[in-house]
Amino acid sequence: MRALRFHSKGDIRLDDVEQPKCAPHEVRLKVAYCGVCGTDIHEYLDGPILIPADGEQNPNTGAKLPLILGHEFSGVVVEVGKDVKSVPLGQRVVVNPAMDDRHHSQSPCEICVRGRHNICLRSTFYGLQAPQGGFADEICVDAIACFPLPSSVSLKLAALVEPLAVAAHMIRISGFTPGQDVVIFGAGPIGSALVFLLRQYGAGKILVSEIAPSRSAQAMECGADKVIDPVTTAAQPAVSELIGPAGADIAFDACGLQTTLDAAFACTKPGGTIFNVAIHEKPLSLNLNLLTLSEKRLLAGNAYTAEDYNRVIEVLRSKGPEVEKFITAIVPLEQAVDGAFEELVRNKAMHNKILVEVNGEDCDSLRTAHSPASKL
Ligand SMILES: [Zn+2]
Known part of the structure; x- marks a missing residue:
């Protein structure tokens, strides 16, 4: 599959990589859209900052360079791990990329016990400190990271949930x-x-x-x-x-x-x-x-929790069209480096959010193919 990977400072490439395997507690998503964050630009210009340094490995996720970027993404569930009951096949979702002890199959630290998962002692993020990220055709994420989208919220709009949740x-x-x-x-x-x-x-x-x-x-x-x-x-x-x-x-x-x-x-x-x-x-x-x-x-404050994701999705249910203006450009994955990363370096003030179209609306046809109704 295609994946946009950080190799070193100033060197992000679209690579051909192996598809990830879906663990029992995970679901596989076909990625629709993934937003480019200021954090991604900082990594591109001056990194690695949050992502693992060359030769090092994240102790919680095993992530190392080259690393797939992207943490503001939406998609459709195309495979469900055998232990997952909460997310059905074909579900349109947005992902909370903040990982904590639950994602790492660790017993919860005292901060997680208090429900403050965003500042877990072992806090990591998909697309920054994990082997997988949203600038790729597919990603396998923990089922608890997935938030179902109401029918009124498009996959495109859903890529804005992460910055709104901040x-x-x-x-x-x-x-x-x-x-x-x-x-x-x-x-x-x-x-x-x-x-x-x-x-x-x-x-x-x-x-x-x-x-x-x-x-x-x-x-x-x-x-x-x-x-x-x-x-x-x-x-x-x-x-x-x-x-x-x-x-x-x-x-x-x-x-x-x-x-x-x-x-x-x-x-x-x-x-x-x-x-x-x-x-x-x-x-x-x-x-x-x-x-x-x-x-x-x-x-x-730092990042967000499930509560913040739920609150934003609730606002978008009725007010979604009002934030579509935040999307100032949409570029295909093949043009992400020049059309999104370099464009934000050159013309930052002209943009709010550039989305990278990974599989775009094609994901919705997958959803139809997977929905129970289509099997009748
Ligand atoms: Zn914790």
Whole structure:
């Protein structure tokens, strides 16, 4: 089968590899679409970062280079492992790529026992630290990683569930409640997902700070009340004008710069929350008196859990068409390196999400071929 594999920094190739075997607790998926994540681009430009280093093997999954990338994918079940009862043949699914002790057949660590599987002591991801990933014709995944899609959610749209689930998780653990006023720094894929979901969840005022005009326009379409360009407009006076002099209840930083962290503190009211969503390239400096003297809270989040996946799928059931605009290009697997990876290196600000079409809508014909009705 075809598989897009990371060999080394700057070297991702479409290889011909053996089909994976389906273990008793797994299902085999024909992959429909797989989104390209900022994480994939970081690996391409500077990796291996999260993926195993050359000559090393992930202790939980045995993954080593060359490694199949892709962790934002949807597909159709074409084989069911003998112990699987929860996922039927022909089911259209989206995959939660976050793996924990359950996927590794380990007894649960104390973090997993508390239900916080996203920060398991042995946390790994399909498409980054596992032998298999979503940029391939087929993948065998643990049945518990599969979430069935409602009929109103297309396989294409389903590839957006993962980045939306990141945003849903951050909102959930930030302590957000309906009616609260929010500031968001950065309207890239996660920032725009935050705007969209916060609007769905009943946010009060939403102010976004974003440099790129295309992303500013998208933030407005997603439900922002105002978008400012930080080059020409300071965030704090804008928050004061839109929300009030005390500031916002929560400031989400989806940029990860010293300037956005400082602005997030300046824009948050006493007792409010600064929530870091970004992955930082270097340590930033922070005056902790800013927390102490006004009892602000600094929080951060990682990935998502099943609860976040379920919440996003529920939103997409009715609001799916509104996020189709997040898909700014769809390229076939054969053109993924130049059409998706290189395109995002060249023109990042012009895109929200580029999808790689692996088997695309052909998966739906498979579903018909496998559905019980077609056998009658
Ligand atoms: Zn664990």
